[in-house]
Each structure stands twice: as structure tokens, then as C-alpha cells.
Amino acid sequence: MLDPLGPIRTPRTRGIGRATTLAVVTAALVAGAGLPTLATAQAESLTPKRVGSAPVVPHGATKSTAPADITQIDLSITLQPRDQVALTTFVNAVSNPASPLYKHYLGTGEFGKRFGADAATVASVRQALTAAGLHPGEVSANGLTIPVKATVAEAKKAFDTDFAGYKLADGSTGFSNTKAPAVRGDVAGKIAGITGLDTATRATPRNVPKQKPKPAKVKPNAVAPHNINANPHLCSDWSSFLGSQGMVDGQNYYSSGTLATAYDMNNMPDGAFGATVAIMSLENYSSAAVNEYQSCNGTKANVSNVRVGGQAGAPDTANGEGGETALDIETVASLAPGSTILVYQDANTEQGLVDNYSRIVNDNRASVVSISWGRCDLVRGADSTLNLILQQAAAQGQSVVAASGDSGSTDCYRYGGTQDARLSVDNPAALPYITGVGGTSHSGSVPSSFSTWNDGQGAGGGGVSKYWKLSDADNPAGSVHGAGYDPTVCGAGAGESCRQVPDVSALADPNHGYLVFTNVDSQGVWYSIYGGTSAAAPLWAAIVATANSSVACAANGPVGFLNPALYKLVGNTSVFNDVSDFSSNDLTASGYFGGSYQATGGYDMATGLGSPKGRGLIAALCRQLPSQPAGSFTSVSPTRLLDTGVPGAIPARGNTSLQIAGGNDAKGNPNGVPAGVTAVALNVTVANTSGVGYLTVWPTGKAQPVTSNINWVDHSGAVPNLVTVPVGAGGKISMFNGAWSSPARVVVDLLGYYTPDTAGANFVPLAPARLFDTRYGDANNTAKAPVAGGADISVKIAGGKDAKGNANGVPATNVTAVVLNTTVTRGQGDGWMAVIPTGGAVKSSNLNWTDKKTVPNLVVVPVGTDGKVTFHNGMGGQVDVLADVFGYFTSDSGAKFHVAGPKRIVDTRYGKGAAAPGQINGNTLHINLNDSGVLAGATSVVLNVTVVNTHGDGFLTAWPGNTTKPGSSNLNWMGVNNMIANAVVVPVHDNSVDITTNSPADVIVDLMGYYSAS
Structure with missing residues (x-):
């Protein structure tokens, strides 16, 4: 019998004659019929099985020298989750506005514990890989990926495949496995995908430049940042230069301000302040060009790079390298200028693609992910792996948008062959847990009409996926069919639908495209006008980021996987510019086999649900959030829950969590807080501090907000504050010490709690x-x-x-x-x-x-x-x-508490929530609380107010908006450059509150919640 844990070998019969062999078998049959059957089953279970499919030869590639056997390669083995049905059910539930689990996302690091492969699966796959001569590492944090190091020779033997070398159309080289990798039969079903064997398959940026980037000797005149409560706009030097070239804003190109106006994103309250957008990049780009763009447009988005893999270096901008990433960054900065933008960079290989997706999702720093790189759906490669990563993103509440391609209905036409190969869609937009963004054409600051982008050379990608299906019951996108839909393309059965692309759309026509700065050198600033669906994807990312940053959405976390919510809005003209002029994304006129997908009312496969109306979309997405249960308050005699002490102090830049619901007090006795509590009132004190720092408290399981509850300066001693905070996943709250070098001793006392019943006050x-x-x-x-x-x-x-x-x-x-x-x-x-x-x-x-x-x-x-x-x-x-x-x-009357934060709504240092940046000094800061109607019924609000950059002794007063200032104070301070915070509960009048100080100071206001009659 073969060793079920050993390498696959062919049994040898040398030394055993035929008669002897027959005798053994006959004896076995006489002894028990099950024995040879068992041996046969075990042998069959070890028979190698192939995982996935062989790579498709890249278009335009020619054979070249195969890789040497000693070539080192890094591979990833993606495991099946422990319960795929449970994972799919969970993702559909947390993404569906009709589900009681809507928005109950997993926190960072929780996915692996709940859905990662079980320990037995990990052990068996690692053992099989080792037995095959490979060198597996430890499983990743999400429990799905085992990294493997190998040489080409070891990979050939282990996976029963050869390798071919290729010279690609762009002159670079790579290699691919010639057959789908084979693994031992008993573990094949535990593996979702194997990547890293193919370095020749590349993704392509889905952009269409109007012309190659070229230099202009125009030094942008800097514009003061006005990204909050104001519309970014192009600096005068560049506006004049483009005018001298016969180019009209809104006709020949779109500037940041005109684009924002066209999509009703001008003068947004906070410019997506506090939201983070991840841009997936497979190239290097010019940071100097992005800086020049922001300087010229008056934006101040925080842009930083995350190097996942690949090599850093100067991009070949003359030949277009870096243009895609610059387009993505600058589009997000134009429409979400208060956001943080993380550019994740890796090599343009299949492994680089997988590593980039994985890092973005495992980091879980960004609530929105923008992808502008794609490939023909025929080139399946790492599809199963990517789909699992996207399911993890959806489980964590991350929205992922992707360009749908620029080849209309014929994304795979370059690969020739059958009709199915040509009439096809783009990947990853075709994957089920992503929002595919197609292309439209329009002009003007307030477009009067919208049509499908199709200029005969390029068109917005759309159509029916050959490979992916959706459940009509679990995913509303599955039950909505566009004109030309054909269920036989993917073999959809009862209760299923083929995946259709795109879901939505936005401007992609290069004839009315996006002004992009791509490089800065001695010749000046290089620029071009870009179109393509890779411009439409970051536009959508910026709008979703703005929704996530709004008070309306902040109460329950980010929008998450968009499609279930979007398809509930089909035909809603307050949300979408619904293209219904029967324009088509068919490129038959260019000589390719075409499919006639026309823009019709409602959903269609030319423009999806339509292009966004910014404010309308944001309001609609946030209204679909579950209403927070109104909370009544139970006060308690102050009870100490936590004292970290000096040895247990939270380290600088560190965090900790505290069990609230069903937890114990500092002495180990039950704290009396019941399960189902919605929020808690705490007195939090930070002691033994040095340097400058802050403490942020937020519900566990939610993304850490850009807010603070306690602030301190050098030798502040003990600094207290009242904290009203929602209780998060598992009945816990989290705390972050924002000091750069000093640990913080934290003391927490319970004052009361809110529950969604009427027993409290x-x-x-x-x-x-x-x-x-x-x-x-x-x-x-x-x-x-x-x-x-x-x-x-x-x-x-x-x-x-x-x-x-x-x-x-x-x-x-x-x-x-x-x-x-x-x-x-x-x-x-x-x-x-x-x-x-x-x-x-x-x-x-x-x-x-x-x-x-x-x-x-x-x-x-x-x-x-x-x-x-x-x-x-x-x-x-x-x-x-x-x-x-x-x-x-x-208990007689009064208002109930609703969670609405933590969310920063004012920061005078940057002009957020104010008419312009500038300190408060005797003047009144009027805060309008009308954000998507969430606070329309508020009778009072719970705020955390912080003053910084003080000029001397002073005090702050908050009172109901548009009423007489009272003779009281909320915050008192002493000295210059002080920083101090205090919680404030202030009545609301005219849906607003007013704040003033009697001496110069910057003011920061974070919303924690509100009270209303219902």
C-alpha cells in the first residue's frame, strides 16, 4: 500500500513473480472484499490532478529561450476556505441592505480565524508540497495563502509541467508553464489556485490617451489648498496655456473643478476627509508630477506609496509608463481632495497582481480600492484566487471598483479563435465581487446628454462573462438583465444568472478626457488628456470615499461591496444619469466580431446602471444603511473598568481593546453592562504621559477613525475626558495611543450605557x-x-x-x-x-x-x-x-441616543467645516449639521471639541445655532500652544450649533452621536 502522506510513486513489481502477485491478490479477495477496494481508492486519491488551466499565450508574444532550471521562482498556493458556502452567505448578508447582518463587517485580521483554511488542510497541503520537493512557508494571516520557494527544475517535477520562454510585444521577456499544474489528488480539492509559474501574462492599463504625453514649459502657479467646502480648480497659468492651444475646459478636456461640477461633487462638506482610497498600480510613476497637479489645483490629498514588490525607479513617461497611476491619483484628488491615497505598487506579473490584491485587502487600511488594470476574460490565470481575495474585501466592508475595459463587447478580439473568445468581457471587472465601471461620453460642466463611449477606436467594455455566475436570490445584480443577455454563455441554471458587465459607468471618452500631469523634468511638466474606463473607475472610487466619510455613512461603517445596494437603485434618476439613447459599445465598424449591447432604460451592458449623480448617489447609499436603534440610558455609580498601570501602558502608536458588554470591572467582578448595548458613556483618563499625543476610542471591528478623544502636551500629567462611544464587535471598544514615543497609562471608568429598549432614561x-x-x-x-x-x-x-x-x-x-x-x-x-x-x-x-x-x-x-x-x-x-x-x-419624556460616529466634522486648521482655514477668535463658527438628512431630527448632539495652537488663556463656548450666546463655557485652557479636549452635549437649533472662543485658537470637532425624539 502506498504511504498516503508520502510522494507519489509507481509501485514496483520487481522481485515478485506473476504467480506470486496473483496469489497475493487472490488471498486478499478471499480474506475480505474491502481490502483491495481500499487500496485502489487510496491509490486513486493520490493520482495527480491538475488545478486551474494552462496560461494563454500573450497576444503578440513570440517564443524565446526557456528559463534555466536554476531560476528561482516565488509561488503562492491559495487554499480553499474552510466553508465556502458559509463565506458566500456571510458576504451576501453583510452587503445586502435587506439583511439584519448588513454592515456587520469583519475587522482586520478576523477573516483568517473565521474563514481561513483549517489547520488540518494547511498541514496536509504543506506536507504534500514538501514531499514534492518544494519549500513551503507558513500560511498567511488570512489563512488562505502558503508561500512557496522553488527553482524551475523543482517546479517542473512537482507540478508535472514544462516551461516556455516568451518575448512580449513590448520587448520584455517572461515565461509560462505549458500545462496546468498537477498536485497530489488527495489535496487537489483543497487548493483554489497556484500562482507564480507564469511571468509572461501581464495586465494592461485600461486608459486611452488622446495623445502621447508631451512637455509644456508652464510652471503651475500654486493655488492655496481649498479642498474643504470649496471646489478644486485649475490654476490660471495652465488654464491660459491650454486655452492658447485651442482647448476649452469641459469640451476638449476636463479640469478638476469642471469634472467635480459635472458630477455634482463641487463644494462637498469635507472632501472625503478621513477616507482612504487604495490604488492598485503595476508600474512606477512620477510623484513630482502628482505634486505639481495638486499644487496647480489647490488640493491636498495625502498620497503615499506602499511598495509590495517589484523595483522602484524612474518611469519611462515618454512612452506612457506612469500615466495610468498618475491618472488614478489625480482623479481621486480632484473629487476627494481631503482623502488619503495609498498607492500599492508591484511588478506586472501574475504573482505581482495576486500579491498586490492580497496586501491591499489584508492591510485593510482603505475602505475603497480602485483598479485600472485588466486583461481579457479568456486569460483566466489567477481568477479563483482573486475572487477569494475580493470576497475577503467584501467581508471587511471594502468597496472595490475596476475598469471594464476599452474594447467594447469584444475584449478578447486579439486572441482570435471562436466567437465566444471574441465576444467577451474584461477581467477583473467580470469577477462577481467587484463593481465593473464602464464608459460614457459627455461634455460641458453641466452635461445635457450622456451616451455610450464608442468612438470607433475604443468603447466601454461590457457584455456577459463566460465563466462567472451569480445567484439571483443572493445577489440582486443577478436578477437584472440587460438587452442582449444570453444565459447560455456561462451555462446558467435555474436561479442563476451569468455575470454581466459593467455595473455602472462614467466619463471615458478621450475626446473630452481628463487632464493629467505625468512627469516633471527640465523640459517642463509633461501632460496628456486621458480617457478610457481606467479614468471612470477612480472617479467612482472618489465618490464612494466621499460617501464613506459622510456623517450619514460613518455611523455604521463604509458602504462596502457596492453591487447589492446599487442594483436596488436601478432606474433611479436622482442617483444615476441613465443612458437610454440606444448607443452601443459594438466595435464591429473596426472589423472585430461585435455584439450589439445598446444603452437602454434601466440596466444595460453598454453603460450599466448609468453614471453617478454625486450627492444623490451618496445620499442613496447612506440611506440604505440600517437605522441605528434608538438608545435609552442607564446611569450607574462610577465603576472602574480598567487601569493599565504603568507596566501595562499602551505603547506609542499601539492599541488595545476592552470588553464592555458582559465584561468585568478592574477587580474581576461583572461590570453589569448587558449584551446588546449600543453605546457606552465612559470617563477615560490618560496618565504618565510625556511628549505630545492623543488617544482615540472607537468601536472594535470598525476602521480606526480620524478622530481623537483626549489630547496632551509635554508633562500634561493626568488628562481626563468623557467618551461616548458605540460598542463594537464582540461587545468591545478599541483604544489607540497616538503618541510617537511615549506610552500612555489609561484609566477607564463606567458612567452608564445605552440599550435599544425603553427600560432606561x-x-x-x-x-x-x-x-x-x-x-x-x-x-x-x-x-x-x-x-x-x-x-x-x-x-x-x-x-x-x-x-x-x-x-x-x-x-x-x-x-x-x-x-x-x-x-x-x-x-x-x-x-x-x-x-x-x-x-x-x-x-x-x-x-x-x-x-x-x-x-x-x-x-x-x-x-x-x-x-x-x-x-x-x-x-x-x-x-x-x-x-x-x-x-x-x-423616564418621563426626552430624546433617545443614536450613534453617528466617531466622525470629524470640523478642523479649522484645514478649513474643514469652516468657510476657510483660520483660527476662531471671537468670531462665531456656525456648524450646519444637515448631512444627508441623518441629523435632521436631532434635538442635541454629542461632540468632542479640541482646541490647539492657543495664543494664551481662553475659553470656548458651544450653544444652539442662531441663538444668543450663553454665559457659560465648555472648554477652558491656559497658556500658549496648548492642546486640550472636552466632550460637549449641545442642543440643536435650526439644525445647527455655534461655537466661539474668546482668544485665538484652532478648533477641532468630532461627532459622537445625537439625541432625537424617535
Whole structure:
């Protein structure tokens, strides 16, 4: 019997005569009929089986010298997930607006634990590879990829294939395996794909330049960045130069501003600030050209490179290298100028392609991925591997858009052969878990008409995939059929449909194309006008990134896999420019076999669902998010949940998570927070800091937001703040220490929690009113004297008075807790203060300060049985205290809490949320909260407000918009270049709030949630 774990060998009969052999077999048959059957089954299970298909010879390639046997190659073995049905079901559920799992994405690193291959599969495949003479590494974090090192000779033997060398049409060389790789039969079914054997197959950028890039001796005059609340526009020097060449903006080319206007993306509230877009690149490009473009257009997108593989170097821009990547970056920067752009670069080989996709998805840093490189669907190569990677992206909430090709309905015409080979679509746009973007043609800043891009030389790719099917029940894209659809192309059965391309479209006509800067050298700035569907894909990426950054979508995470949501909007003219003029993407006129896919009403395979109407699309995508359950509040006596201590401090640039729902307190006892909690109110303190830093708190499983909750400067001591944060995956929250060099000791105290039931209390906001101030004395009988160390101040809140002797607005009965903004100042020495219900025990602190520092903190505290709250000075030195009331919780009436963040809505350093960049100094910052209607019913909002770059002592006040400024404060600070944050709950009026400071400072506002009547 063969060793089932050993290499495949042919049994030898030498030394055993025929008679002996027959005798053995006869004995076996007499002894038991199952024995030879078992041996035969085991032998058959080890019979080599081929995985995938052999590569297609690249178009225009000629045979050349085969690779030497000693040539080193890096391979990847992609494993099947442990349960493909469960993976597909999960992806469809989290992507479907009708599913209760919608938006319940996997966090970074979770995919492998849930869907990666099981340990037995990994072990058996690694053993089989080793037995075949290969050198496998450890399985990847997503549990699907085993890296393998081999020589060509070892690969030949292990996979039973030869290799052929090729000289490609562009003059480069490569090699390909001549047969599909064979592996041992017992592991073949566990392998989804084997890549790295083919270096000759290349992807092609799906762009069409109007002319080769050429230099212009025009030094762009820099435009001040105005990417927030303003439209990027082309600098005057370049506008004049192009005009001198007889070129008209919106006719012969589109500038950033005109493109934004055409797609209703001008003057967006934040320019996709906080969103990250990944651009997949298989080439080098000129960063200098991108910088010149941004300088000329007044954009300031943060662009950085992630080198996955391949070699860095100067691009051959004269022959078009780098043009595609520059087009992608500059298009995203034009429409999403506040975004972060990550350019993932690798070699243009099959392995480079797979490694690039894998890195983008495993990193999970970008919520949107733009792909402008493709190849004929006939060249299947790594399709199965790529499809699994795209399923992982969908499971994590990443949107992936891809150019659908520039050869109309005949993407594979260059390969000749049968009708099916010519009438075909582009890959990866044809894969099921990607959004394929086709091409349209239009002109003007407000286009009056849209048609299919087809100029006889190129056309937007579209048609029916020969290889991929969709379930009509699980994927709405499957049940929508365009004119010319033929289910026999892929052999779709009952309840199935062939994958159709494109899903959507945008401008791709090079005759009205995109102005692109491609290089900068001694001759000037090189430029061209680009078209092609590779321009339409990043346009869509920019719009989706803007949706992800909006308040409307931020509450539940990114849009994710787009197609299920998009196909629910079919025919919606407030969302799509629906091309229905019967224009076609048929290139028959060019002599190729054509398919007549015409643009008709609704969905079609010429332009998909249509091109986007920016604001309409963003609103529609975000409205499809599940409504957040309204939360009622349960206050608790402050309970310590965590104290990392100095040894356990969160390291610089490090993070940790904390179990909230069903977790324990710092002493190991149950913390009392039930399952199903939606958000939690915490007092978070950072201590033992040095240098400059910040702490970000967010729901586990969501992407880390561009927000902060606590900020500190050198030797800040202990810095507290109230944090209201949604509870994430597994009932946890995450915390990130943003300091570059200093660890942070973090202390977390529980103040209360929100649940989607009616058992808790609702919130009633109040116009801010001062309760007392020990610096001046007041009508609450508070003495004009600091509070001594160890002493208390008890103030009647429920049914009490304000500092002037008027009713403070808090009723005498049915009040469970109050929201107070409390500030300590002029303290002698370091100290801490606890705010507790009168009669309660001191279990934690709400404010911490160092000598003579001014420190504010928002406090949510239950009221005592007598309606009073006690302020306890826990240290030996005296300190002044002042408090303002902002609202109360009651079981009688009031508003419920809704999650809407964390999301940055104002940053005056960059002009985000403001009319222009600039500090607040006595002037009023008016914040309009109307974002896609999400906050339309808000009665008050929960904000985290930070001041930075202070010029001296000062304070900040927030109050209902368009009303009289109150005599209270939310944030107080001392000194120059201070940085301090405080939580704020402020009523909303006219769907807005106002903020001002009494001395110069930059202001940052992060939205955490809001209250509404329902």
C-alpha cells in the first residue's frame, strides 16, 4: 500500500513473480472484499490532478529561450476556505441592505480565524508540497495563502509541467508553464489556485490617451489648498496655456473643478476627509508630477506609496509608463481632495497582481480600492484566487471598483479563435465581487446628454462573462438583465444568472478626457488628456470615499461591496444619469466580431446602471444603511473598568481593546453592562504621559477613525475626558495611543450605557446654564472660596437653581442623572475630583489636574435621593470649581441616543467645516449639521471639541445655532500652544450649533452621536 502522506510513486513489481502477485491478490479477495477496494481508492486519491488551466499565450508574444532550471521562482498556493458556502452567505448578508447582518463587517485580521483554511488542510497541503520537493512557508494571516520557494527544475517535477520562454510585444521577456499544474489528488480539492509559474501574462492599463504625453514649459502657479467646502480648480497659468492651444475646459478636456461640477461633487462638506482610497498600480510613476497637479489645483490629498514588490525607479513617461497611476491619483484628488491615497505598487506579473490584491485587502487600511488594470476574460490565470481575495474585501466592508475595459463587447478580439473568445468581457471587472465601471461620453460642466463611449477606436467594455455566475436570490445584480443577455454563455441554471458587465459607468471618452500631469523634468511638466474606463473607475472610487466619510455613512461603517445596494437603485434618476439613447459599445465598424449591447432604460451592458449623480448617489447609499436603534440610558455609580498601570501602558502608536458588554470591572467582578448595548458613556483618563499625543476610542471591528478623544502636551500629567462611544464587535471598544514615543497609562471608568429598549432614561437638553463658580460665589450658597483638599461641595440639581438664583431647568422628580460641564482651575499642587450622587461612595475620579492647570470635563452623574450632586476634592491642595448644566435624563419624556460616529466634522486648521482655514477668535463658527438628512431630527448632539495652537488663556463656548450666546463655557485652557479636549452635549437649533472662543485658537470637532425624539 502506498504511504498516503508520502510522494507519489509507481509501485514496483520487481522481485515478485506473476504467480506470486496473483496469489497475493487472490488471498486478499478471499480474506475480505474491502481490502483491495481500499487500496485502489487510496491509490486513486493520490493520482495527480491538475488545478486551474494552462496560461494563454500573450497576444503578440513570440517564443524565446526557456528559463534555466536554476531560476528561482516565488509561488503562492491559495487554499480553499474552510466553508465556502458559509463565506458566500456571510458576504451576501453583510452587503445586502435587506439583511439584519448588513454592515456587520469583519475587522482586520478576523477573516483568517473565521474563514481561513483549517489547520488540518494547511498541514496536509504543506506536507504534500514538501514531499514534492518544494519549500513551503507558513500560511498567511488570512489563512488562505502558503508561500512557496522553488527553482524551475523543482517546479517542473512537482507540478508535472514544462516551461516556455516568451518575448512580449513590448520587448520584455517572461515565461509560462505549458500545462496546468498537477498536485497530489488527495489535496487537489483543497487548493483554489497556484500562482507564480507564469511571468509572461501581464495586465494592461485600461486608459486611452488622446495623445502621447508631451512637455509644456508652464510652471503651475500654486493655488492655496481649498479642498474643504470649496471646489478644486485649475490654476490660471495652465488654464491660459491650454486655452492658447485651442482647448476649452469641459469640451476638449476636463479640469478638476469642471469634472467635480459635472458630477455634482463641487463644494462637498469635507472632501472625503478621513477616507482612504487604495490604488492598485503595476508600474512606477512620477510623484513630482502628482505634486505639481495638486499644487496647480489647490488640493491636498495625502498620497503615499506602499511598495509590495517589484523595483522602484524612474518611469519611462515618454512612452506612457506612469500615466495610468498618475491618472488614478489625480482623479481621486480632484473629487476627494481631503482623502488619503495609498498607492500599492508591484511588478506586472501574475504573482505581482495576486500579491498586490492580497496586501491591499489584508492591510485593510482603505475602505475603497480602485483598479485600472485588466486583461481579457479568456486569460483566466489567477481568477479563483482573486475572487477569494475580493470576497475577503467584501467581508471587511471594502468597496472595490475596476475598469471594464476599452474594447467594447469584444475584449478578447486579439486572441482570435471562436466567437465566444471574441465576444467577451474584461477581467477583473467580470469577477462577481467587484463593481465593473464602464464608459460614457459627455461634455460641458453641466452635461445635457450622456451616451455610450464608442468612438470607433475604443468603447466601454461590457457584455456577459463566460465563466462567472451569480445567484439571483443572493445577489440582486443577478436578477437584472440587460438587452442582449444570453444565459447560455456561462451555462446558467435555474436561479442563476451569468455575470454581466459593467455595473455602472462614467466619463471615458478621450475626446473630452481628463487632464493629467505625468512627469516633471527640465523640459517642463509633461501632460496628456486621458480617457478610457481606467479614468471612470477612480472617479467612482472618489465618490464612494466621499460617501464613506459622510456623517450619514460613518455611523455604521463604509458602504462596502457596492453591487447589492446599487442594483436596488436601478432606474433611479436622482442617483444615476441613465443612458437610454440606444448607443452601443459594438466595435464591429473596426472589423472585430461585435455584439450589439445598446444603452437602454434601466440596466444595460453598454453603460450599466448609468453614471453617478454625486450627492444623490451618496445620499442613496447612506440611506440604505440600517437605522441605528434608538438608545435609552442607564446611569450607574462610577465603576472602574480598567487601569493599565504603568507596566501595562499602551505603547506609542499601539492599541488595545476592552470588553464592555458582559465584561468585568478592574477587580474581576461583572461590570453589569448587558449584551446588546449600543453605546457606552465612559470617563477615560490618560496618565504618565510625556511628549505630545492623543488617544482615540472607537468601536472594535470598525476602521480606526480620524478622530481623537483626549489630547496632551509635554508633562500634561493626568488628562481626563468623557467618551461616548458605540460598542463594537464582540461587545468591545478599541483604544489607540497616538503618541510617537511615549506610552500612555489609561484609566477607564463606567458612567452608564445605552440599550435599544425603553427600560432606561431619555435625554432632555437644556440651554447651558452656570450652576456655581467658587471664584465668585453664587445663589446656590456656594462660598467665594476654593474647595479645600478632602472637602466637598453639594449642590441641589433636581429642582434647584442656577448661579443667578433662577430655576436651572432640571425638574424635581423623575431625574435619574444630569450632564454637567465641570472645570477645575488654580489648583494648588496636583489633584483629582470625583463627582458623585450625594450620599454615594467615591470609586473613581472625573477630573485630574497638575499644579495651577485649568482642566474641564463633561460629567454624567446620577443625582442623589435628595436631588443633589457632590463634588469631592480628593487631594490635599485647594482648587476652584465651576459647573454648568447641559441637560438631564428622565423616564418621563426626552430624546433617545443614536450613534453617528466617531466622525470629524470640523478642523479649522484645514478649513474643514469652516468657510476657510483660520483660527476662531471671537468670531462665531456656525456648524450646519444637515448631512444627508441623518441629523435632521436631532434635538442635541454629542461632540468632542479640541482646541490647539492657543495664543494664551481662553475659553470656548458651544450653544444652539442662531441663538444668543450663553454665559457659560465648555472648554477652558491656559497658556500658549496648548492642546486640550472636552466632550460637549449641545442642543440643536435650526439644525445647527455655534461655537466661539474668546482668544485665538484652532478648533477641532468630532461627532459622537445625537439625541432625537424617535
